[in-house]
Amino acid sequence: MKNALAVDGDDEFGSSGPLSTFYAQDLIRFGIRHNFPDAVRAGEKLMLETGEKLPREVAMSVKNYMLKHSDAYYSREAMERSGPLDSAALYRSTRKTGV
Numbered sequence: 001m002k003n004a005l006a007v008d009g010d011d012e013f014g015s016s017g018p019l020s021t022f023y024a025q026d027l028i029r030f031g032i033r034h035n036f037p038d039a040v041r042a043g044e045k046l047m048l049e050t051g052e053k054l055p056r057e058v059a060m061s062v063k064n065y066m067l068k069h070s071d072a073y074y075s076r077e078a079m080e081r082s083g084p085l086d087s088a089a090l091y092r093s094t095r096k097t098g099v
Helices: 020-033 035-052 054-066 076-081
Strands: none
Touching: 020 035, 020 054, 035 054, 035 076
């Protein structure tokens, strides 16, 4: 998935740019709206590869989705299709910090 957005080896549209971050968040939102856990998991995986953190609103949406649809999100079939996912890094620094 790392090179899914790369065009002819051009890194400008690779998985580290703002374009792929936009598509990853859009994929997550699509999965939540249409109750498609594979899309949510794939979007999380793409966000992990970009190294970016999820915005707080998206992170809260995913959390609420996981709570309401835990049977589908954590199903064996969804995990087999999306592969292993260690998404703790996405959510670690999304809470507000007082300065």
